Amino acid sequence: xxxxxxxxxxxxxxxxxxxxxxxxxxxxxxxxxxxxxxxxxxxxxxxxxxxxxxxxxxxxxxxxxxxxxxxxxxxxxxxxxxxxxxxxxxxxxxxxxxxxxxxxxxxxxxxxxxxxxxxxxxxxxxxxxxxxxxxxxxxxxxxxxxxxxxxxxxxxxxxxxxxxxxxxx
Numbered sequence: 345x346x347x348x349x350x351x352x353x354x355x356x357x358x359x360x361x362x363x364x365x366x367x368x369x370x371x372x373x374x375x376x377x378x379x380x381x382x383x384x385x386x387x388x389x390x391x392x393x394x395x396x397x398x399x400x401x402x403x404x405x406x407x408x409x410x411x412x413x414x415x416x417x418x419x420x421x422x423x424x425x426x427x428x429x430x431x432x433x434x435x436x437x438x439x440x441x442x443x444x445x446x447x448x449x450x451x452x453x454x455x456x457x458x459x460x461x462x463x464x465x466x467x468x469x470x471x472x473x474x475x476x477x478x479x480x481x482x483x484x485x486x487x488x489x490x491x492x493x494x495x496x497x498x499x500x501x502x503x504x505x506x507x508x509x510x511x512x513x
Contacts, residue, residue, distance in 0.1 A: 362370075371377055 371380065
């Protein structure tokens with residue numbers, strides 16, 4: 345083996361490749377070395393536990409934030425489901441009303457066709473009745489002297505003079 349020096353603890357122990365600075369502070373008594381190792385291990389475990397507790401705290405904060413986000417998203421999803429349900433209900437009602445109106449339109453169209461056929465059977469023509477009414481009005485004007493047939497240009501002038509209007513206006 346190698347000579348006594350760096351890396352050996354005590355008189356004839358194995359070489360652990362430890363720097364001379366560390367070997368200088370390590371006690372030579374094996375029980376004291378074990379006690380020092382226990383203290384170093386306790387310090388390492390305490391530091392590790394402290395680091396893990398800090399990480400747990402950070403993770404709990406992240407978990408709390410994510411829970412809050414999840415809660416907000418669930419509320420938003422619930423609200424959107426209610427809005428969707430309301431819109432679906434309104435759409436269903438509008439479609440039902442649309443179908444009822446379409447049926448009513450078709451029914452009215454059929455009724456209109458039937459009434460038109462019935463009027464055609466009777467011999468009544470809506471355009472003829474409108475012209476008849478206009479003719480009735482013209483006949484009544486002629487009989488009262490209001491039609492064009494009995495007038496002359498001179499008659500119109502006389503009326504304008506008697507009405508207080510000047511000719512040509």
